Amino acid sequence: MGRHTREIYNIALPAIVSNITTPLLGLVDTAISGHLGSAAYLGAIALGGTLFSTLYMLFGFLRMGTSGLTAQAYGAGNRRGEVVILGRALLVALCGAAILLIASPFAGGMVLRLIGSPDDTTLMLAERYFHIVIWGAPAVLCTYSLSGWLLGMQDSRAVMWMAMVTNVVNIIVSVALVYGLNMKIEGVAIGTVSAQYCGALYGLSTIRRRFHPEHAGISELLQRSELGRFFRVHSDIFLRTCCLIAVTLWFTHSGAEAGVDVLAANALLLQLFLLFSYFMDGFAFSGEALGGKFHGAGKADELRSLVRELMLTGLKCALIFGTVYMLGGETIFRLLSDEASVREVAGRYLWWAVALPLCGFGAFVMDGVMIGMTKTRGMLAGLGVAAGVFFGLYFGGRTAGMGNHALWLAFDAYLLTRGLVEYLIVAHGLRSKV
Numbered sequence: 001m002g003r004h005t006r007e008i009y010n011i012a013l014p015a016i017v018s019n020i021t022t023p024l025l026g027l028v029d030t031a032i033s034g035h036l037g038s039a040a041y042l043g044a045i046a047l048g049g050t051l052f053s054t055l056y057m058l059f060g061f062l063r064m065g066t067s068g069l070t071a072q073a074y075g076a077g078n079r080r081g082e083v084v085i086l087g088r089a090l091l092v093a094l095c096g097a098a099i100l101l102i103a104s105p106f107a108g109g110m111v112l113r114l115i116g117s118p119d120d121t122t123l124m125l126a127e128r129y130f131h132i133v134i135w136g137a138p139a140v141l142c143t144y145s146l147s148g149w150l151l152g153m154q155d156s157r158a159v160m161w162m163a164m165v166t167n168v169v170n171i172i173v174s175v176a177l178v179y180g181l182n183m184k185i186e187g188v189a190i191g192t193v194s195a196q197y198c199g200a201l202y203g204l205s206t207i208r209r210r211f212h213p214e215h216a217g218i219s220e221l222l223q224r225s226e227l228g229r230f231f232r233v234h235s236d237i238f239l240r241t242c243c244l245i246a247v248t249l250w251f252t253h254s255g256a257e258a259g260v261d262v263l264a265a266n267a268l269l270l271q272l273f274l275l276f277s278y279f280m281d282g283f284a285f286s287g288e289a290l291g292g293k294f295h296g297a298g299k300a301d302e303l304r305s306l307v308r309e310l311m312l313t314g315l316k317c318a319l320i321f322g323t324v325y326m327l328g329g330e331t332i333f334r335l336l337s338d339e340a341s342v343r344e345v346a347g348r349y350l351w352w353a354v355a356l357p358l359c360g361f362g363a364f365v366m367d368g369v370m371i372g373m374t375k376t377r378g379m380l381a382g383l384g385v386a387a388g389v390f391f392g393l394y395f396g397g398r399t400a401g402m403g404n405h406a407l408w409l410a411f412d413a414y415l416l417t418r419g420l421v422e423y424l425i426v427a428h429g430l431r432s433k434v
Contacts, residue, residue: 003305008294009287014156016218016282018163031336032178039323043260046267050252057241059096059141061234062089063148068374071292083213089145089219104134125185129139132189136196146203154289166199195378214309237374243387254407265345268336269353276357280364287368295373304430314361321357325329352408359412362419382421
């Protein structure tokens with residue numbers, strides 16, 4: 001057993017349990033839409049899901065930055081700083097949600113058209129989904145802040161219960177509305193919004209009950225020096241997110257250009273990646289919480305040991321998931337969709353999905369460590385290089401006539417590049433502290 005194995009799993013296991021419900025939620029939404037009698041429903045969920053992922057990715061700093069800053073305050077024993085970071089993050093979350101709600105009536109349809117849709121029916125269903133789910137924005141952004149703060153406080157169990165409440169309510173309400181009241185895509189959307197508010201309220205009540213945070217005044221939340229540090233960290237994460245969004249949008253746009261069957265098939269394949277990614281996020285959360293704590297306490301030796309253990313654990317997980325997908329991918333496709341044409345198309349690209357865990361585990365692990373250390377400029381550099389690799393291989397492959405294979409080659413290489421560049425940055429920084 002490694003030096004930090006117990007600490008890693010104490011944080012990772014509850015996070016994995018909560019994360020498992022998230023891909024299960026995506027699988028249920030995909031399965032519901034995949035059994036409504038038309039590939040248009042599956043395509044609409046793919047388009048709507050991509051749009052919300054894009055919007056909320058812009059505010060991903062609320063979770064990531066809050067986690068790193070809180071973990072460092074925790075490691076340094078700065079209890080007042082912990083409370084102020086929470087209040088500041090919630091304030092920014094509510095301001096961001098207000099912007100999204102104000103912009104949604106005219107921006108939603110425009111962005112969906114920019115992403116691209118194979119037909120008018122799919123676009124209409126995606127717009128219907130968007131205009132309902134956008135009302136969950138305040139709850140979602142506050143949940144980001146709450147999750148990041150709890151993780152920084154080394155309490156992944158509270159994050160687990162908050163996520164489980166959100167996702168279980170979502171599944172139950174969506175299934176009841178779709179199959180009980182025949183609401184179709186509207187039922188999925190209403191279930192999502194209802195669950196988002198349930199999760200946020202649960203998180204707030206848990207923090208109040210468990211930590212009893214003191215009140216932080218507006219003047220304290222807006223203190224210039226600390227607010228400047230808050231936004232310096234978060235601006236790097238925001239720019240990194242813009243690069244990530246560019247890859248995500250182009251991935252969906254490329255599938256939509258190829259037709260509804262390819263768009264739907266790519267959505268099925270991405271469920272395999274999401275299942276792995278949410279599992280690996282548990283270990284990334286360990287990197288955030290423990291990496292931030294050791295960095296805040298000035299324990300470089302502990303941090304080096306943590307990185308080695310996390311990378312080895314990530315490799316083991318990648319081998320397991322790759323094997324499962326290689327042997328059971330076709331069975332998973334049959335569970336997710338009745339559309340034989342979609343399953344047949346997905347089968348053509350299964351090997352690219354099998355390679356995703358090995359290509360991507362390093363990116364998840366190193367993202368976590370760098371978030372904990374608030375080395376956000378290094379994260380931005382890694383994502384920027386990886387995005388360049390993605391677009392270079394994609395356009396080169398399409399020019400060579402590879403079709404949708406070019407998209408998956410580029411995506412695998414993008415993940416591999418992210419992990420390698422970030423590992424080299426962190427390893428160099430830790431060597432300089434010897």
